[in-house]
Amino acid sequence: MAMIQCQTPDDVLRVISEKGIVFIDLKFSDPFGQWQHLTIPAHEFSAESFENGIPFDGSSIRGWKGIQESDMLLIPDPKSAFIDPFIEDPTISLVCDVEDPITREPYNRDPRQIAKKAIEFLKSTGIGDIAYFGPEAEFFIFDDIKFVNGPNIAYYEIDSIEGWWNTAREEMPNLGYKTPYKRGYFPVPPLDKMAEIRRDMVKTLEEVGITVEREHHEVGTAGQGEINFRFSDLVTTGDNVLKYKYVLRNVGYRHGKFVTFLPKPIAGDNGSGMHTHFSIWKGGENMFAGDQYAGLSEVALYAIGGIIKHGKAIAAFTNPTTNSYHRLVPGFEAPVRLAYSARNRSAAIRIPMGSASPKAKRIEVRFPDASSNPYLAFTALLMAAIDGIENKIHPGEPLDKDIYSLPPEELANVPSTPASLQEAIDALKEDMEFLTKGGVMDEDFINMWIETKQEEVDAIRLVPHPKEFELYYDI
Template sequence: MAMIQCQTPDDVLRVISEKGIVFIDLKFSDPFGQWQHLTIPAHEFSAESFENGIPFDGSSIRGWKGIQESDMLLIPDPKSAFIDPFIEEPTISLVCDVEDPITREAYNRDPRQIAKKAIEFLKSTGIGDIAFFGPEAEFFIFDDIKFSNGPNHSYYEIDSVEGWWNTGREEMPNLGYKTPYKRGYFPVPPLDKMSAIRRDMVKTLEEVGITVEREHHEVGTAGQGEINFRFADLVTTGDNVLKYKYVLRNVGFKHGKYVTFLPKPIAGDNGTGMHIHFSIWKGGENMFAGDQYAGLSEIALYAIGGIIKHGKAIAAFTNPTTNSYHRLVPGFEAPVRLAYSARNRSAAIRIPMGSASPKAKRIEVRFPDASSNPYLAFVALLMAAIDGIENKIHPGEPLDKDIYSLSPEELANVPETPASLQEAIDALKADMDFLLKGGVMDEDFIQMWIETKQEEVDAIRLVPHPKEFELYYDI
């Protein structure tokens, strides 16, 4: 399938004609990072669709407003067009913004519109005119997953042909080659049983316009993997993360597998993160390159200072599930210390040193995970960085020591990421002003986020955990 590149509505309409496109699939993100879609026949789509939008009922979208404010408009972005490889009839998919049909203003709960506002705010500060993001979203490929909850039971069960727990399973024959815990980084096949699937994922990602840089097995057993793609501006990268998830899930489904981005699906093995590489540019110049620590500029250090200062509140968007905090646990490889370093991968912020070029200078924020909505995760990091730059918040000395060898007295001076979603929510309640600047987010949106996430916390808090029966049943 050939990749298409469109810049204007006319480009899209020409592809529709030349490729015999039958359907237009309109995709948009809900607040929590789930792609939603509706489909219209190609004969119902025209140049006016880009200007006037396509009306739809948004009242049943999770996190959006009620039925009294249900009418919305989808505004397709022609630059986002791709031929959808998972729909049998020839179909173009378009990523859309959401507008109010009466005022024609950006819908305040549309995360893609929030991302656009963040870039406009960046420009208004004079700090930069573009922010680049390069996420590394890890995932697991499972063969089977079952879960059920009720008043008298609760369980989940996952399985993988590669899972270390299957060394003794009768597979007629069991040929071995099961990946041991924490040893998946990264042996060749046949131990790596997911290599062919990942290559299929890479080919499909390239077909839909995502430039892939590398793919490999990750540390965990049971098919943990990572595919890295080329960085881009904030909005485009947000689009690409959702497209990436869409492709990986559907390619996995084609192979009879289940792809998940759950941060911690397997007890006792590595969790799944989404390290985010980030830099701010102005007039074609990288504002993060300089002559300070590890080749950073003073602006970059202030950006780090802002991210560290607001780190706990940021986590409400970058690590927005209760499961996120089974990964962010002190004492393991997880980057729970809100510090920065050029070498220490357990620090929350690392400065990659693979290239001496000023163009490659960036920071890598390591605590986020892929359960986040990418638009909101990037916005939270950008807004914290801007706050740090505007207020000259210096991050202090880097943490180049081995974190695990530090004394309790030394560790006491190094802040941590939240230990739970509840702690992240409480931090956001107390520290949201940096997100409200420039009208990027508003209190209505943040309040919706807090209320929804509090409901998730309570849903877990009110249900007995199966492990509790093991620990306390005969107490």
């Protein structure tokens, strides 16, 4: 299937005509990073659709407003057009913004609109005119997943032909080649049994317009993988993360597999993060390149200072699930200390040293994971960086040591990521002003986020954990 490139509504309409497109699939993100969609026949779509939008009822979208304010408009972005590889009839998918149909203002709970506001705020500060993001979203490929939660029973079960726990399973014959825990990085087949599936994912990603740079097995057993794609501006990268997850899930489904971005699905093995490369540019110049530590500029150091200062509140958006904090524990390559360093991967912020070119200079924020909504995760990082730059928040000295081996008295001086979603929510309650500057996020949105995440925390608190029976059943 050929890739298409559209810039204008006319480009989209021309593709519809030339390719015999039957349906238009309109995709948009809910606040929590789940793509939603509605489909219309191509004959109902015109140039006016880009200007006037497509009305829909948003009252049942999780985290959006109630039925009394349910009417909304989808505004398609022509630059986002791609031919959908998972719909049998020729179909163009378009990513949409959400607007109020009466005021025609951006909907304040639309995460894509929030990301756009963040870029406008960046421009208004004079610090830069574009923010580039390059995420590395890890995932697992499972053969089977089951879970049950009831008043008298709770369990989950995952399985993978590659899983180390299957060394003795009768497969008639069992040929071995099971990936040991923490040793998946990255042996060749037949130990790597997911290579063919990842290559299919790469080909499909390229078909829908995402430029892939590399793919490989990750550290964990049971098919943990990573596919890296080309960085872009904040909004485009947000689109691409959701497109990436859509493609990987559907390619996995096509192969009879289940792809999950759950941060910590396997006890005792590595979790899945979304290391995020980030830089700010102005007038074609990288504002993060300079003559300070590791080739960074003073602006970049202040940006790091802002991210460290607001790190706990940022985590409410970059690590927004209770499961996120099963990954953010010491000893599993998870960066739990809010410090910065060149090359040291145990720091929450790393400065990649693979290239001496000023254009390549960036910071890598290592604590986010792909359970986040990318528009909100990147916005939170950008807003913290802007706050650090505006207020000249210096991050202090770098931590060029193995953080996990530091003595307790030295470690006590290094701030850490939250230990739980509750701690992240509480931090956001106390530290939200940096997100509301320029009207990027408003209190209505942040309060909705806090209330929803508190409900998730409480849902876990109310349910006994199976491990508790092992620890305490005969107490």
